[in-house]
Amino acid sequence: MALARRGKHSRDELRRMALDAAESLAAAEGCGGLSARKVAAAIGYTAGTLYLVFENLDDLVLQVNGRTLDELHARLEAAMPPNARNDPEKALIVLAHAYIGYAETETPRWSMLFEYIAGKGGTLPEWYRHKLGRVFSLVETALRPFVHDEPEARRVARVLWAGVQGICTLKIRLRMDLAGGQSAEEMSDMLIKNFLLGVVALRPPVQPPPRSGSS
Amino acid sequence: MALARRGKHSRDELRRMALDAAESLAAAEGCGGLSARKVAAAIGYTAGTLYLVFENLDDLVLQVNGRTLDELHARLEAAMPPNARNDPEKALIVLAHAYIGYAETETPRWSMLFEYIAGKGGTLPEWYRHKLGRVFSLVETALRPFVHDEPEARRVARVLWAGVQGICTLKIRLRMDLAGGQSAEEMSDMLIKNFLLGVVALRPPVQPPPRSGSS
DNA sequence: ACACGAAATTGAACGGCGTTCAAATTTTTA
């Protein structure tokens, strides 16, 4: 009956509603339970309508992933202790635990970060790479007391975080229990501690905070 | 015309042919270009026939992944220098480079290891976990000179390899160039060197090979 | 030589998918 009820929702409202619905759907039914028809039905529209607002389903998923990265960044930032600079190892461990916690709590959405994008041909769009960079930069700043040179700090942070990510993938995505039952947290603790030992062995840290009470 | 040419191929022949075809298809068109109808057509059968030999498509993919793990194990084993025990760091780096090389050469099949299985509910079947364990055990033996305690060596190997895997995921699957253009090899070298420095710092290695000429 | 049951394979069908687009409807504008 009621066809084409124009003006009900602006384009931006539509976008927001669709992304909300997609998030809920993915969280509820897992990453595979997401389809254009389902998302559209959840917001009272038809599949075709989504194509006025998104290029295609992959685009929609990419937008959801963008939101996920924002949320992840916020969580990690909130978890960072304010006195992080005093004990970088502790800060990195806290960061890693927060990341693992997010991956375990929001498994479908976290998993989606690695499922949909991979298949496409080209590179990730710039805005998406920026969001990714923000997450990595948290690790970078936590590492800063250990690695003064900025590009080197970038490299070290990337490597370390890729390692934490790999541990999460094995434990959560592939549900592998190959390590004799140790948790992802224990594994990442081990990675971080050993890796940092190597880092400081090669690059002596700045200097211990001044011992005297003055200044 | 020629319907139901029974006896042409035994069940096991059918299995083998289907797996071969699936491998080729995946390698040619990427992991997404695999479908029951295509696989069946490639071996001159119909989609329905595959269901006499496999539980479903996920099962077929799991079998292909099993083959991939076998091939990967063979490659890594072949890459291991025979004198690996003399220089474990070198051995691990060689192993990591071989792994990265496989991931880069056989990207679709390697990628499939992380794409299809994750979605399912249950745990991986035992035979599959065994194949995985074989790959990990190569890392484990390379590490052995550094970590004597066997369960600890398992844990260390898992953590280190998860890290290498994470680097590959970032560089190859997600095509991320966030680290200022350093290659996966450079990143994994960094991971391994720093990590091993930490390992030997905490656990002094067995003993340097005897210096004296005797014995 | 022939028939008959068992084995093997098909092909159509079901429901769902992403995507496109002419048509239908509503709103805006003139």
Add this chain to the structure above:
DNA sequence: TAAAAATTTGAACGCCGTTCAATTTCGTGT
């Protein structure tokens, strides 16, 4: 009020995984 523009639909296309009655072929006993 009539024409133009904007909005949304719903049907269609070709694909997908999966199932299963029907069909064809084979092996066997007589």
